[in-house]
Amino acid sequence: MKTVFAFDIGGTAVKFGLVAEDGRLLKQGEVPFERDLAFAALCEQLARLYEDTMAGSPADALAVAMPGFAAPDSGVVIDGGGNVPALRDGSITQALEQRLGLPAWFGNDGVAAALGEVRYGxxxxxxxxxxxxxxxxxxxxxxxxxxxxxxxxxxxxxxxxxxxxxxxxxxxxxxxxxxxxxxxxxxxxxxxxxxxxxxxxxxxxxxxxxxxxxxxxxxxxxxxxxxxxxxxxxxxxxxxxxxxxxxxxxxxxxxxxxxxxxxxxxxxxxxxxxxxxxxLGNTAGLLGVASLAFEGLAASTHARGAWQAAKS
Known part of the structure; x- marks a missing residue:
């Protein structure tokens, strides 16, 4: 069964957890959000949360729920997100992909929470x-x-x-x-x-x-x-x-x-x-944004399968 390691970044806390395809939250935690963190420091904090939690057992993908509107092609917050200003300074998903070597998906935190409730709550x-x-x-x-x-x-x-x-x-x-x-x-x-x-x-x-x-x-x-x-x-x-x-x-x-x-x-x-x-309480955003990553993984697998079939 595939798993996604999800983050939900809010104005007072960063929630994180490992989500299974069936919606089970296998691991979870929360740390206070430090508003003064620069973009690079925030990326490093998230990467270390993943590494410490997973202890060498990798997930299949990453997912990030965050406030505001992020540009679809980059993941940089371009509107709203005033409570998490560091997200305007770079693409958190691209940075995590480079740092951890895993594909990453992102979504607005409110929409992610609603998706979590639709699919699991x-x-x-x-x-x-x-x-x-x-x-x-x-x-x-x-x-x-x-x-x-x-x-x-x-x-x-x-x-x-x-x-x-x-x-x-x-x-x-x-x-x-x-x-x-x-x-x-x-x-x-x-x-x-x-x-x-x-x-x-x-x-x-x-x-x-x-x-x-x-x-x-x-x-x-x-x-x-x-x-x-x-x-x-x-x-x-x-x-x-x-x-x-x-x-x-x-x-x-x-x-x-x-x-x-x-x-x-x-x-x-x-x-x-x-x-x-x-x-789902405060886990709704984690589960909802993880579901986006599962959809992305499935689409990627389907695309690879279609390519291989066309090639053969």
Missing amino acids: AGQRLNRFVLITIGTGVGGAVIIDGQPIIGRNGHPPELGAIVVGNDDAGEPLSLEARSSAPAMLQAYACQTDAAAVSVRQLFEQAEAGDAAAEAAIDATCRGIAQAAGALINALMLEAIVLGGGVSGAGEALTRRIRMLLPAYVWPSLAAKVDIRIAE
Whole structure:
């Protein structure tokens, strides 16, 4: 059985793991993302993670999920990806191919996470849904008839750019600016003299009766509900699937969004849509981008077989 070693590079952590063709995660780990790392240092870090994890037993290919839009022909991030600036300075997949001697594939992290859910998680039972990933940034993907909707050149949807209101200066406020993890913590800090806490602690404080924590979470959930409502109204979705680090709050998150959603959705559509947490959690991106590599390996094998048949 073929295996792919996958990386999922985010604004706060680099997740990695060895994925089997049937979707089993055979090995996995996570290290903090160092924002100040230069491109060459990031490449070396990823290569060493592979070498240390595999200990001389090579995978068949590599796969990298990353934020923003990477040029299809090079893998260099050319739009977005502000939380991982080093990816704009070179092709991470080309560098890893040269360093490790393995073929490498790449994809947008939100689209990869949605593919993971479609092929191995919550999306297996859904035809039309949107995955919204909420973490250091906000991303995700639109799935129609089991396939991600992307631009002709591979550009992923920019769900974090959906406008959900106005800021204090009257300027348009994006979903990412309102509902990402940093935005949630900043909203709390603006109401209190307390130091910023983790999102998990914020939910715990809200459950314990902290009004400022509850207000910060409510603002976040209202932004998600507003964006989700627009998508449901336009696309007649079966579900909104929530992923990313903030989705670790589970029912405490989905309960609030369910309560807010009817204000933004046509009633007959609201009655049919489900709000659920991604089944694969933080492994969705790894599994999804690995599936792209498996497809690439299969296509390469088919092409070699066709060439050999034509030659004989």
